[in-house]
Amino acid sequence: MKRFNQYTLVLLLLLPVMACNKFLEVEPRGVQLLSTVTDYDKWLNNVLLEGSLAREINLLADNVDNPVIPDPVVSVNDNIYTWADQFNPTTVNADPLIWKNHYQSINYFNTVLLGIDQATGGTEQQKATLKAEALLGRAFEYFYLVNLYGKPYDALTAASDIAVPFTLSNDVSDQVPDPSTVKVIYDHIFADLNAALPNLPADNPTNRYRGSVAAGYSVLARVYFYMRNYSEAAKYAQIALDRAGREMIDYNTITSSANFSYLVIRPDALYARIAVSFGTTEIPTVEFVKSFDKNDLRLKYFFSPSGNNNPTARNQVTFRPAGVPSATAYANWGTSVGEMRLIIAEAAVRSGDLATALQQLDAIRKRRFPTAVYQAFQSGDQEEVLEKILTERKFELTFNGMRWFDMRRLDKEGRMPTVNRYDAANRVIATLPPKSVKYTLQIPDEVRYFNPGWQNTR
Numbered sequence: 001m002k003r004f005n006q007y008t009l010v011l012l013l014l015l016p017v018m019a020c021n022k023f024l025e026v027e028p029r030g031v032q033l034l035s036t037v038t039d040y041d042k043w044l045n046n047v048l049l050e051g052s053l054a055r056e057i058n059l060l061a062d063n064v065d066n067p068v069i070p071d072p073v074v075s076v077n078d079n080i081y082t083w084a085d086q087f088n089p090t091t092v093n094a095d096p097l098i099w100k101n102h103y104q105s106i107n108y109f110n111t112v113l114l115g116i117d118q119a120t121g122g123t124e125q126q127k128a129t130l131k132a133e134a135l136l137g138r139a140f141e142y143f144y145l146v147n148l149y150g151k152p153y154d155a156l157t158a159a160s161d162i163a164v165p166f167t168l169s170n171d172v173s174d175q176v177p178d179p180s181t182v183k184v185i186y187d188h189i190f191a192d193l194n195a196a197l198p199n200l201p202a203d204n205p206t207n208r209y210r211g212s213v214a215a216g217y218s219v220l221a222r223v224y225f226y227m228r229n230y231s232e233a234a235k236y237a238q239i240a241l242d243r244a245g246r247e248m249i250d251y252n253t254i255t256s257s258a259n260f261s262y263l264v265i266r267p268d269a270l271y272a273r274i275a276v277s278f279g280t281t282e283i284p285t286v287e288f289v290k291s292f293d294k295n296d297l298r299l300k301y302f303f304s305p306s307g308n309n310n311p312t313a314r315n316q317v318t319f320r321p322a323g324v325p326s327a328t329a330y331a332n333w334g335t336s337v338g339e340m341r342l343i344i345a346e347a348a349v350r351s352g353d354l355a356t357a358l359q360q361l362d363a364i365r366k367r368r369f370p371t372a373v374y375q376a377f378q379s380g381d382q383e384e385v386l387e388k389i390l391t392e393r394k395f396e397l398t399f400n401g402m403r404w405f406d407m408r409r410l411d412k413e414g415r416m417p418t419v420n421r422y423d424a425a426n427r428v429i430a431t432l433p434p435k436s437v438k439y440t441l442q443i444p445d446e447v448r449y450f451n452p453g454w455q456n457t458r
Contacts, residue, residue: 037122040112040130049137050209052105053144053333053401054098055275056080061403062419062432063288063394067314071423082421082430083438086445096444098148101276102141103167109138110170125199132199133211139192140219140271140334142166142185143226149457150182151440152408153227158183162457164443179443179454186227193220203244207264208272208334214244215271218335225343226409234347237340244270248337250367251297260301263330273334275401282319282399289317291391295373298395302331319399333400338364342393349386357385364392390415408439 034040058064059080066081073079076097079087088094112134116127142164150163161182167174180188197216204212217240225233248268254260263272284303292299292309300307304318311317345360362376379385393406410416411434421430432438437458448454 034111034115035120037116037119037126037130040116040119041126043108043112044130044133044137044210045207046108049105049108050272051274051276052101052141053273053275054101055277055280055401056098057148057401057404058275058282058399062407063285063403064399065283065285065314066421067283068424069421069429071427071429073429083432083436085438085442088444088446094446096446098441099145099444099447102145105141106138106167107170109134109141110168113138113168114170128199129201132196132216133201135192135196136200136211136216136219136271139189139196139223140273142189142192143219143223146182146185146189147226147405147408148441149443150185151457152412153182153186154412158186162455164457176451179457186223189223190220193223205265208266208269209264211271212243214240215335217243218270218340221340221343222335225346226405228409228412230343230347230350234344237343237347240270240335241337241340241344244337246337248341248364248367251301252367252371254297254301257301263332266332268337269332269334270336270340271334272332274330275333283315284317284319284399286311286314286316288394292395293369295369296395297368297370298398302398331398331400338396339402342389342396345389346386346393349382349389352382354380354382354385357389361385361389361392364396368395411435411439 034043056077059066059077060083064081066078069078069081073082073084076087076089079089080097087097112130116131116134119127145164151157151161154161159181162179163182163185164179165177166180166185166188167177193216196211197213197220200211200213200216202213204210204215217236221233221235221237221240224230224236227233246267249260249266261267263269263274266272289299289303289309289311294307294309296309299309302320304320308317341360341364345357345364348354348360349357358377358379365377366374377385377388379388390406390410394403397403407416407419414434416434418434419432420428423429440457442456442458443454448456
């Protein structure tokens with residue numbers, strides 16, 4: 001993907017040096033260098049847009065372990081892992097971790113939205129398509145921001161719960177807007193997605209990081225899902241599957257980890273994304289590893305040592321995000337066929353449609369177990385089927401950032417137990433109880449230092 005990066009570097013090197021925008025924490029761009037439709041098309045191939053998501057979101061979840069963490073903690077990652085109120089020990093000259101990634105990408109998308117109509121060359125439809133992709137991308141980034149820094153969506157309080165600023169500008173000299181409410185951010189997300197859908201490309205087969213109709217509907221499904229509007233989520237998940245016309249990869253057809261395709265063309269990716277530190281090895285908890293069936297091919301291809309579901313101590317098993325020692329196939333932090341099936345399954349069981357829920361569950365699991373040993377899950381108990389689907393989400397969406405969001409929504413339903421963190425001697429050093437305010441991240445002090453009048457998110 002060097003072709004994407006080289007173009008971006010040329011543009012950034014030509015940008016004038018200006019005062020740093022401490023709100024967005026992105027490279028300033030004060031002159032118009034993009035002039036043609038082709039320029040803007042290449043702009044959307046930026047590697048920074050492909051990897052906008054912070055791997056550190058994994059450190060918040062209940063399935064990750066840090067068996068050598070000191071007490072007291074000392075590093076930024078230690079602070080994240082123990083759900084500290086603030087992650088950086090200083091607000092001076094420090095990047096606002098996680099926050100920065102998303103606003104940097106929003107700045108790139110806003111650059112397209114503000115300039116594409118004046119671009120030369122190309123057709124009006126090409127301009128409309130690029131604008132639609134930028135709207136989709138901006139909505140995707142704001143989904144993350146509102147689900148990190150805003151309280152879990154609640155129709156009764158969303159209009160008053162403080163979230164994050166919504167910005168339409170890419171100019172560092174513009175006044176920074178105040179944080180909006182959760183409801184306002186969701187309204188903007190829906191407005192962007194609905195405006196994007198009519199003009200998105202029919203498909204994105206040569207670059208799954210770019211937009212498509214199926215990608216747009218899949219993001220819409222994810223947004224409704226984390227609002228806990230399960231019926232609407234299932235409706236759009238099915239549309240996404242229908243428009244994509246693709247199926248999950250059958251792991252029975254994979255002969256080794258090296259056979260996974262690059263994410264940029266992976267067939268089951270609808271809207272692909274990787275984390276900034278995509279190659280970082282995660283250490284799963286012993287409990288999480290033991291929850292896998294020994295025959296689960298995900299345990300074989302994505303964990304090391306391969307297929308070990310019975311560790312006797314912490315740090316005996318690691319998760320390899322790419323599934324291989326080299327950078328062949330990255331874990332997809334974006335939307336996928338599997339995620340859409342899980343959304344449909346959960347919505348179905350919650351509405352009492354066990355037949356559809358089991359059908360979707362079977363469509364996933366039969367592609368994740370050797371055919372010779374696979375047995376479909378069967379149950380007539382609604383709660384048992386729901387628990388099976390929730391467990392399957394943990395397996396299918398392992399360490400791609402989604403577990404923390406699932407914990408937040410399940411906590412709203414009283415389904416999250418207390419989560420503990422342990423030091424090397426197995427002593428509890430941090431606790432995340434049910435209904436904890438720590439399920440909502442605070443706006444980084446590095447940002448509020450330059451915006452002292454902002455109300456925080458708790």
